[in-house]
Amino acid sequence: FVTQKPALLEKNETALPVRAGCPEITVVVPCYCEAANVRPLVDALTLALAGRDWEVVFVDDNSPDGTIEVVRKLARTNWRVRGISRIGRRGLSTAVIEGALSSSARYVAVMDGDLQHDETRLGTMIDALTSGCCDIAVGSRHVEGGDNSGLANVWRHALSDGGIRLAQMILPVKLGDPMSGFFAFRRDWFVNIAPRLSGAGFKILMDIILSAPEPPRVEEIACTFKPRLAGESKLDIMVMIQFLGLMLDKMFHGWLPIRFLVFASVGAIGVLVNIAIMNVLRLAGMEFAIAQSVGTLAAMLINFWLDNTLTYRDRRLKGTRLYGGLFVFLVVCSVGAWANIGIAQIFQQGGQTFDKASAAGAVIGVVWNYAVSSTLIWRR
Ligand code: GDD
Ligand code: MN
Numbered sequence: 001f002v003t004q005k006p007a008l009l010e011k012n013e014t015a016l017p018v019r020a021g022c023p024e025i026t027v028v029v030p031c032y033c034e035a036a037n038v039r040p041l042v043d044a045l046t047l048a049l050a051g052r053d054w055e056v057v058f059v060d061d062n063s064p065d066g067t068i069e070v071v072r073k074l075a076r077t078n079w080r081v082r083g084i085s086r087i088g089r090r091g092l093s094t095a096v097i098e099g100a101l102s103s104s105a106r107y108v109a110v111m112d113g114d115l116q117h118d119e120t121r122l123g124t125m126i127d128a129l130t131s132g133c134c135d136i137a138v139g140s141r142h143v144e145g146g147d148n149s150g151l152a153n154v155w156r157h158a159l160s161d162g163g164i165r166l167a168q169m170i171l172p173v174k175l176g177d178p179m180s181g182f183f184a185f186r187r188d189w190f191v192n193i194a195p196r197l198s199g200a201g202f203k204i205l206m207d208i209i210l211s212a213p214e215p216p217r218v219e220e221i222a223c224t225f226k227p228r229l230a231g232e233s234k235l236d237i238m239v240m241i242q243f244l245g246l247m248l249d250k251m252f253h254g255w256l257p258i259r260f261l262v263f264a265s266v267g268a269i270g271v272l273v274n275i276a277i278m279n280v281l282r283l284a285g286m287e288f289a290i291a292q293s294v295g296t297l298a299a300m301l302i303n304f305w306l307d308n309t310l311t312y313r314d315r316r317l318k319g320t321r322l323y324g325g326l327f328v329f330l331v332v333c334s335v336g337a338w339a340n341i342g343i344a345q346i347f348q349q350g351g352q353t354f355d356k357a358s359a360a361g362a363v364i365g366v367v368w369n370y371a372v373s374s375t376l377i378w379r380r
Contacts, residue, residue: 015077023080024053024106025126026187028099029266030092031113034066036230041115042074042081048119049376052126057102058113059084059095067113089313092234093204097197100190109184110204111139114231116150117182118223125184125221134219135189135212138175138205139182143224146177152233165241166205167233170251178206182223189216198249200234200258200314201242210250238310258340259311263370270299296337305328312378326376332372340365 060068071083100108111117125137141148167178196211245258274295281291317325344361
């Protein structure tokens with residue numbers, strides 16, 4: 001151990017000894033707007049993992065509250081603290097994957113950055129891995145001794161239970177708490193699975209288990225899920241829709257183009273909105289052409305909003321890029337609409353029925369919109 005050069009430190013900073021080589025355990029903490037929770041978590045880990053060889057990696061998605069700055073401040077004097085700052089991307093699952101891949105340690109543990117997970121159980125989870133009895137140790141609220149009182153309300157409890165039922169139907173292993181975001185595994189085991197992960201949504205544990213070439217050996221460790229003290233939960237209705245997407249993706253072994261299906265469903269919603277508004281305005285005495293134009297514009301706006309918050313949630317546009325994106329979207333959809341009508345006419349003149357011609361036009365329209373949206377508007 002050597003001590004950091006004083007010249008690199010600011011006044012009133014004292015450095016912990018710096019070490020050579022990587023530690024044995026990496027704790028990966030995905031965080032978004034958790035500035036107030038970073039320091040308490042590092043303190044809690046320092047207590048819980050005393051006597052073990054560990055580091056913590058905070059994976060932040062450019063939180064507006066300056067989470068990464070707090071991490072960097074701590075990292076200046078404590079080599080156990082690392083940070084990954086991702087810009088222009090969002091997502092709990094991909095944050096966990098990238099944090100785990102940044103590790104060279106023997107073991108990786110994953111936990112939330114909001115102090116809801118019981119860090120005192122980490123040692124038991126690592127010991128389970130060391131004993132060789134499992135590939136993955138899961139902090140579980142639904143085994144003897146576990147507790148789930150930290151879920152905010154009845155609604156969250158009902159959702160959680162529903163999700164668990166659904167997950168258990170397709171899981172190849174027995175698992176009381178497949179929704180857990182608190183677990184640990186051997187890094188070399190994970191690295192083999194990583195290329196197969198889908199990375200969508202909140203439920204990375206499900207993703208890992210369903211992507212493993214063979215059903216993993218799972219050990220559940222009883223845990224308490226504590227109430228959140230600072231900040232707020234990022235789980236919302238869009239996250240749940242994404243969870244359904246992940247389940248479908250895994251059930252169809254990845255060959256179902258989930259993003260395209262979501263995009264097409266959003267498009268279908270747009271068509272319904274268009275028809276509804278057009279009818280209401282017609283009843284109010286408006287001319288068809290104007291009523292239809294207003295309906296179409298409203299549909300495009302709603303589609304843009306849904307695509308930005310759901311279909312391309314991980315590449316969501318904000319600020320000025322939002323307006324640029326909206327402009328391109330309106331242009332692209334208008335072109336798509338003309339292509340739709342044109343193709344339908346060609347098919348119809350070629351002797352197809354009106355229904356078939358119309359369907360062909362719609363398919364071409366949605367494929368065009370999707371292709372351009374994915375490459376020009378919400379590009380990677
Ligand atoms: N980097 C990054 N990017 N982190 C994120 C993002 C994101 O887009 N969204 C959420 N997080 C972080 C949060 O800051 C927090 O540390 C952790 O992921 C969990 O998010 P919460 O918003 O606190 O989720 P929750 O409490 O509703 O859900 C948790 O509880 C579930 C059990 O009911 C999650 O841990 C789930 O994984 C867990 O299964
Ligand atoms: Mn939480």
